[in-house]
Structures are given as C-alpha cells and as structure tokens.
Amino acid sequence: MSESASKALILGSSGLSLTEDEKAFFRGERPWGFIVFARNIAEPDQLRDLAAEMRDCVGQPDAPIFIDQEGGRVQRLRPPMAPDYPSGAALGALYQHDREAGLRAAWLMSRLHAFDLLSYGINADCLPVLDVPVEGAHDVIGNRAYGKTPAIVAAMGRAAMQGLQDGGVLPVIKHIPGHGRAFADSHHHLPVVEASLDELRAHDFPPFAALADAPMAMTAHVVYTAIDKDNPATTSRHAVDHIIRGELGFDGLLMSDDVSMKALSGDFASRTDAILAAGCDVVLHCNGLMDEMRAVAARAPVLSGRALERAQKAVIGLGMRDDADEVQVRNEFASLMEAVA
Structure with missing residues (x-):
C-alpha cells in the first residue's frame, strides 16, 4: 500500500453505505484509514460492500479499516x-487459574477475531486493552481489562496482540500511557489522574513498555498531573515525547483516541492542531458527522516523514496469515472457556 497521498486521518461514516457527500469527501481528503461502528453494520454483504466503498474512495485496496472488537x-x-x-x-x-490456558485463550480469541473481521473486509482491531484498573476507578475500563496487575495485563496483551497479527489483522494497543486509574469516562469528561510518576511507573506504564514493539497505539484522553498538569496525554508534547516515545519506548504509529470525545476542549480545528502538535501521527474521528470531519480534515496534513514511515511499517503484516484452521481454533477456545466456567 502506498500512503504517499494519504492524510493523517482515520474517519468514520454515518450509516450502512456511503452517501454521495461522503464519497466525494473521502475521495478529496484521502484519509489513511477508516473505522466502523454498530451503526455501520447490518448484515455480511452490506458490511463487505461498505468496506469496499471506503477503499475505492481512496484507491487503496488494503487501506486499514478499524473496529473495536474486544469481546x-x-x-x-x-x-x-x-x-x-x-x-x-x-x-x-x-489466566489466574491456569497461566498457560489463559495465554492460549487470549491468543485463540484474537485469532478468531481475525477470522471474523477479515471475512467482512475489516483488517484492523483496536485491541489489546493494556489499561490496569485501580480500585474505585470509573468502569469505562472495568472488565475490559485482563486483570488488575501489570504483569497479567502485559502477558495477556502480548498473547492477544500476537493472535491478531498471526491472523493478518493490525492490532492497536490502548490507551497509552494508561486509562485504568481514571475516575471519569473520557467520552463525557476529562479525567485527571494525580498519581505520582513512581506510582504510574509501577502500575500503569509497564504493559505499554512491554508491548512497545506494537505497530500502533491509541492515546488516552487523560491528564496526568505528574506528567503535564494542563493537557491530556493526547495533546501533551511532554507526554508523547518524554513518556510514550521516550520512557516507554514506543516508536509505532500513534493515533489519537476519538477527537470528538468530550474530554477534549476547543473547536475541532484547534483540537486537531493540538493533537498533531503534541506528536500524534494520525487523528481519529469516529462519529461520521460531516461538519466535524470537514473541520478536522482541513487541519490534517498529508502523511510524511516519520509518521509516513510508521504508517508504512504498521501495514506490512496485513493479510499475512498463519495456517490455523478456523474450526479447530473455535473448538479449542470453546473447550478452554467451558473448563473455567
């Protein structure tokens, strides 16, 4: 895939098929990728057709199409x-009952996601969740997390990421550098975490450092006062340069969480400017609202430099699958989960 003319954008759409306005907009703006939600899904052929329409608009037969398919x-x-x-x-x-069985189940479930997603033309999954919750934190993460210790989350996250990659699907670790300590849902409010750097280093950061070789990561719309008391990580140059890129060692493609979430302030032009100025490579806009997408796209540059290199590297494994048998994988996964039940 050539991203030479792609903009630093991942965009959603409004419904089950693209409108004429959406087609014209996507052809003109050429987002690097797309994302689909439940509003975009009705039945198999419809979803395949939507994925094909999206790729046709940007002239890229393997353009990344993302989804949140965690389980x-x-x-x-x-x-x-x-x-x-x-x-x-x-x-x-x-995992806590049987470590090897847990790791195997994480790999198997991700491998099944890959079978499912590729059958509909979707080739990127915003998984694994590497957040480590603390007691009393908001349930926005909650049981999405693999556990409450960084060692479990890192081990399970690695297995889950590998399952997607072995199935030819692009994984995205989230929400870097950690959303598990937040006491608010960043979809609706700006969470502020007042933990010390030592606490963050001991509890929140380790899974992200352990998976720093991931091809992509999604930022957290969370203020960490020990890092940057004024800006959430998504719009904090210090958080991106010194923590995500520096201390955690992540050098993959860095995408923002959804720019339309209420945790961010300002209009969509200023939000986009802040995300890119902080050092994020790609801006994510999810809800498919055309006026918002136009404002974001107007501020997003064509991918170039290190961002382009990271984007090109991220898609290298797309479609490169192992020889796993889907029926055998489903049966093994069912057996493991029945045993723990």
Whole structure:
C-alpha cells in the first residue's frame, strides 16, 4: 500500500453505505484509514460492500479499516455476524487459574477475531486493552481489562496482540500511557489522574513498555498531573515525547483516541492542531458527522516523514496469515472457556 497521498486521518461514516457527500469527501481528503461502528453494520454483504466503498474512495485496496472488537461489552460485531466473546476480565480469570490456558485463550480469541473481521473486509482491531484498573476507578475500563496487575495485563496483551497479527489483522494497543486509574469516562469528561510518576511507573506504564514493539497505539484522553498538569496525554508534547516515545519506548504509529470525545476542549480545528502538535501521527474521528470531519480534515496534513514511515511499517503484516484452521481454533477456545466456567 502506498500512503504517499494519504492524510493523517482515520474517519468514520454515518450509516450502512456511503452517501454521495461522503464519497466525494473521502475521495478529496484521502484519509489513511477508516473505522466502523454498530451503526455501520447490518448484515455480511452490506458490511463487505461498505468496506469496499471506503477503499475505492481512496484507491487503496488494503487501506486499514478499524473496529473495536474486544469481546465483552465492547464488541461491534454481534451474532449472527460474530459470536459473543468473553470480556478481557474473563480471560484474565482463566489466566489466574491456569497461566498457560489463559495465554492460549487470549491468543485463540484474537485469532478468531481475525477470522471474523477479515471475512467482512475489516483488517484492523483496536485491541489489546493494556489499561490496569485501580480500585474505585470509573468502569469505562472495568472488565475490559485482563486483570488488575501489570504483569497479567502485559502477558495477556502480548498473547492477544500476537493472535491478531498471526491472523493478518493490525492490532492497536490502548490507551497509552494508561486509562485504568481514571475516575471519569473520557467520552463525557476529562479525567485527571494525580498519581505520582513512581506510582504510574509501577502500575500503569509497564504493559505499554512491554508491548512497545506494537505497530500502533491509541492515546488516552487523560491528564496526568505528574506528567503535564494542563493537557491530556493526547495533546501533551511532554507526554508523547518524554513518556510514550521516550520512557516507554514506543516508536509505532500513534493515533489519537476519538477527537470528538468530550474530554477534549476547543473547536475541532484547534483540537486537531493540538493533537498533531503534541506528536500524534494520525487523528481519529469516529462519529461520521460531516461538519466535524470537514473541520478536522482541513487541519490534517498529508502523511510524511516519520509518521509516513510508521504508517508504512504498521501495514506490512496485513493479510499475512498463519495456517490455523478456523474450526479447530473455535473448538479449542470453546473447550478452554467451558473448563473455567
């Protein structure tokens, strides 16, 4: 795939197929990738057609199309298009009972996600969740997390990431440098974390450092007062340069969480400027509202330099699959989860 003319954007769309306005807009702006949600999903052929329409607009037959397909309550594909999968916490419970079984289940479930997603033309999954919750934190992460210790989260996250990659799907670790300590939902409010750097280094950062070789990461719309008391990580140059790139060692493609979330302030032009000035490579806009997308796209540059290099590297493994048998993988996963149940 050539990203030479792609803009530093991942965009959503409004419905089950692209409107004429959306087609013209995407052709003109050429986002690097797209993202789909439940509003975009009705039945198999419709979703395949939507994915094809998106790629046709940008002239890229393998353009990344993202989805949040974690399992548990965050799962955009539902029966009959994909099974209901267990939450990260359910997999973590198996790990605590039997470490090897837990790791195997995490790999198997991600490998199944890859089978599911690629069958509909989706080739990128915003998974694994590497956040480590603390007691009393907001439930926005909750049972999406694999556990409450960084060692469990890192080990399970590695297995989950590998399962996606082995299935030819691009993984995205989230929410760097850690959303598990937040006492507010960043979809609606700006969380402020007042933990010390030592606390963050001991509890929140380790899973992200352990998976610093991930091809992509999504930022957290969270203020860490020990890092930058004025800006959430998404718009903090210090957080990106010194923590995410520096201390954690992540050098993959860095995408913002959704620019339309209420945790961010200002209009969409200023939000986009702040995200890019902080050092994020790609801006994510999810809700498909055209006026907002136009404002974001007007401020987003064509991918170039290190951002372009990271984007090109991120997609190298797309479509490169192992020889796993889907029926065998499903049967093995079901057996493991039945045992813990």
